[in-house]
Amino acid sequence: xxxxxxxxxxxxxxxxxxxxxxxxxxxxxxxxxxxxxxxxxxxxxxxxxxxxxxxxxxxxxxxxxxxxxxxxxxxxxxxxxxxxxxxxxxxxxxxxxxxxxxxxxxxxxxxxxxxxxxxxxxxxxxxxxxxxxxxxxxxxxxxxxxxxxxxxxxxxxxxxxxxxxxxxxxxxxxxxxxxxxxxxxxxxxxxxxxxxxxxxxxxxxxxxxxxxxxxxxxxxxxxxxxxxxxxxxxxxxxxxxxxx
Numbered sequence: 001x002x003x004x005x006x007x008x009x010x011x012x013x014x015x016x017x018x019x020x021x022x023x024x025x026x027x028x029x030x031x032x033x034x035x036x037x038x039x040x041x042x043x044x045x046x047x048x049x050x051x052x053x054x055x056x057x058x059x060x061x062x063x064x065x066x067x068x069x070x071x072x073x074x075x076x077x078x079x080x081x082x083x084x085x086x087x088x089x090x091x092x093x094x095x096x097x098x099x100x101x102x103x104x105x106x107x108x109x110x111x112x113x114x115x116x117x118x119x120x121x122x123x124x125x126x127x128x129x130x131x132x133x134x135x136x137x138x139x140x141x142x143x144x145x146x147x148x149x150x151x152x153x154x155x156x157x158x159x160x161x162x163x164x165x166x167x168x169x170x171x172x173x174x175x176x177x178x179x180x181x182x183x184x185x186x187x188x189x190x191x192x193x194x195x196x197x198x199x200x201x202x203x204x205x206x207x208x209x210x211x212x213x214x215x216x217x218x219x220x221x222x223x224x225x226x227x228x229x230x231x232x233x234x235x236x237x238x239x240x241x242x243x244x
Contacts (some may be wrong), residue, residue, distance in 0.1 A: 001031045003089070004161035004190060005038025005122030010054065012043050017054055034075065035059060036084045038122040038161060069179045074096050074105045079227040081114035081213045085121040087162075090143045098144070106153045117155050124160040126176065128167055128208055128215050129200035147174040150185050157225070157235070161191040165200040166216040166223075166237055178211050186234065190223045192216070 008020035041055040041165045046155050052071075061073055063104055072088035085091065091098050109117055125147065132138070150158065151174050167189040172180040192199065199217045202208075214237075221239040228234060
């Protein structure tokens with residue numbers, strides 16, 4: 001089970017963490033779970049000004065140290081190597097997260113063992129929705145050269161949340177154009193798990209952008225990724241109200 005941030009929407013209210021963990025406990029105690037922090041996990045303490053404290057306490061990985069928060073890590077599962085990043089800690093040159101990504105995480109991916117490379121962080125680099133288009137975090141990530149890294153290391157899939165809707169892009173080049181060779185990563189926004197704020201709205205409700213393969217701002221649901229073998233993998237969108 002993988003969640004791309006914004007778990008409980010506690011926003012400083014510990015009782016919401018209690019209710020979310022109680023709700024999730026039957027599943028989390030039996031299924032491997034990984035997550036990245038979203039903006040609702042920042043939760044700056046009004047006294048100490050520390051950030052990510054509840055998230056770090058609840059979801060700390062053993063024997064790991066980070067610049068702040070349970071920020072970034074990677075793991076292998078079957079044919080898949082997954083790298084988890086934090087949208088709310090610096091990814092610019094010289095930062096701890098960038099150094100870890102470029103000197104440890106990406107160079108240690110062996111595609112002869114794990115042919116499928118997935119990157120996960122909260123804020124989408126590309127969006128067809130208008131709810132967060134003016135935020136600075138996705139812009140900083142784009143300007144950091146991270147998309148060129150995705151191409152160099154042959155990233156297959158980039159998963160994000162943040163937008164309360166569903167979107168899947170076509171394979172993209174680092175400049176955002178469609179990769180005609182289909183060699184670029186697909187960007188997959190899975191933010192429609194269900195939230196009191198409702199769905200995000202389209203920037204252009206009449207026609208989707210040419211780099212978008214599929215989008216939906218009406219249904220709730222979750223995504224499935226299945227690595228069938230070394231050459232074929234499948235992604236699927238499961239609607240909450242679909243009995244199948």
